[in-house]
Amino acid sequence: MPNESAGTLTYQQKTSSRIPAGTLYRGHSGMWSWVLHRITGVAIFFFLLVHVLDTSLVRLSPEAYNDVIGTYQTPIMGLGEVALVGAIVFHAFNGIRIILMDFWNANYSKLMFWIVVALWVITMLGFAPRHLMNVFSH
Amino acid sequence: MSTTIEAPRSPYSRPPRTRGGVSWEKWGWIYMRASGVVLIVLIFGHLFVNLMIGDGVDALDFAFVGGKLSNPFWQVWDVLMLWLALIHGGNGMRTIVNDYTTRPMTARILKAAILAAVVVLIVLGTLVVFTFDPCPAGSPADLLPSFCPAS
Numbered sequence: 001m002p003n004e005s006a007g008t009l010t011y012q013q014k015t016s017s018r019i020p021a022g023t024l025y026r027g028h029s030g031m032w033s034w035v036l037h038r039i040t041g042v043a044i045f046f047f048l049l050v051h052v053l054d055t056s057l058v059r060l061s062p063e064a065y066n067d068v069i070g071t072y073q074t075p076i077m078g079l080g081e082v083a084l085v086g087a088i089v090f091h092a093f094n095g096i097r098i099i100l101m102d103f104w105n106a107n108y109s110k111l112m113f114w115i116v117v118a119l120w121v122i123t124m125l126g127f128a129p130r131h132l133m134n135v136f137s138h
Numbered sequence: 139m140s141t142t143i144e145a146p147r148s149p150y151s152r153p154p155r156t157r158g159g160v161s162w163e164k165w166g167w168i169y170m171r172a173s174g175v176v177l178i179v180l181i182f183g184h185l186f187v188n189l190m191i192g193d194g195v196d197a198l199d200f201a202f203v204g205g206k207l208s209n210p211f212w213q214v215w216d217v218l219m220l221w222l223a224l225i226h227g228g229n230g231m232r233t234i235v236n237d238y239t240t241r242p243m244t245a246r247i248l249k250a251a252i253l254a255a256v257v258v259l260i261v262l263g264t265l266v267v268f269t270f271d272p273c274p275a276g277s278p279a280d281l282l283p284s285f286c287p288a289s
């Protein structure tokens with residue numbers, strides 16, 4: 001039947017939306033892991049730009065460096081650091097998942113996504129309380 | 139009349155994209171994965187030493203950095219992390235620019251900006267690590283690492 005090979009087309013005609021529906025990735029864990037990987041990657045990149053600049057203050061004077069690193073130790077920045085570490089940990093674990101999909105087996109991508117989420121929760125449970133105790137216990 | 143018509147449904151193929159005989163996109167793809175694996179170790183180690191051990195962020199100051207960066211082990215660690223992360227991040231940003239820009243001029247300006255930022259920061263960061271003086275003369279002794287003659 002010619003209709004069968006044009007399955008996607010007839011599917012599209014049924015919806016009034018201009019956005020193609022029912023693609024492989026849309027709305028599923030595959031899409032969210034990709035969106036999150038992209039957003040976290042950009043966020044880490046911009047952090048790193050600033051971070052190399054703040055570290056370079058050690059070359060200027062001890063006072064200048066201590067002033068700036070002091071701002072890393074305030075409660076607000078402490079919360080920001082939890083977010084930053086959360087972003088890195090997700091990007092790192094999901095990066096491993098991407099690598100395993102490419103070189104090993106893509107059939108487990110969904111299962112591996114939930115393993116990434118679980119490992120993220122465990123890592124953050126180990127990190128966040130200790131970090132927040134350091135930050136809020138002046 | 140010897141026009142050949144390709145068999146229907148024959149797989150679409152095109153020659154591999156190379157510049158100067160090198161498949162840059164392929165090597166970029168491989169680099170993202172290889173650097174990612176190494177970066178996990180470097181960055182998790184960095185975060186563990188700087189945020190988890192002892193008083194975590196509260197312990198960070200000039201003396202702490204002086205102690206770390208006078209050790210060749212941490213010098214190499216930091217410089218590797220600097221190069222790998224900036225090139226990985228810069229190449230990732232390039233992919234994103236390719237995805238979202240519609241005008242070639244916009245793409246070129248953004249990619250030039252990314253390249254400039256990456257090159258400047260790699261040079262700056264490398265110089266900082268290797269020209270760093272943990273005991274600058276004339277600084278208050280209580281801000282310096284304990285091994286400095288002044289403190």
Ligand code: HEM
Pocket residue numbers: 044048051052055056072081084088181184185188189195198203206207212216217219220221223262263264266267
């Ligand atoms: C809140 C989290 C972070 C804190 C408190 C922090 C702190 C520091 C400190 C104190 C230094 C000085 C040298 C040393 O300790 O080795 C440093 C250097 C460095 N950090 Fe971080 N860091 C953080 C996150 C990150 C992340 C996520 C990355 C990678 C994406 C990173 C990459 C670097 C690099 C490349 C250097 C060397 C800079 C240079 O060559 O001048 N850091 N960081």
Ligand code: HEM
Pocket residue numbers: 037038040041042044045048088091092093095096098099167170171173174175177178181223224226227228229230231233234
């Ligand atoms: C912690 C270890 C890391 C691992 C395992 C990792 C892994 C990966 C992988 C596998 C990709 C996909 C590449 C592709 O699709 O061809 C990727 C993309 C990317 N990474 Fe990382 N990465 C890490 C750290 C970083 C850091 C430190 C930065 C920022 C400086 C960064 C920024 C990016 C960006 C911007 C992308 C592009 C995202 C996209 O195209 O959607 N990553 N990473």
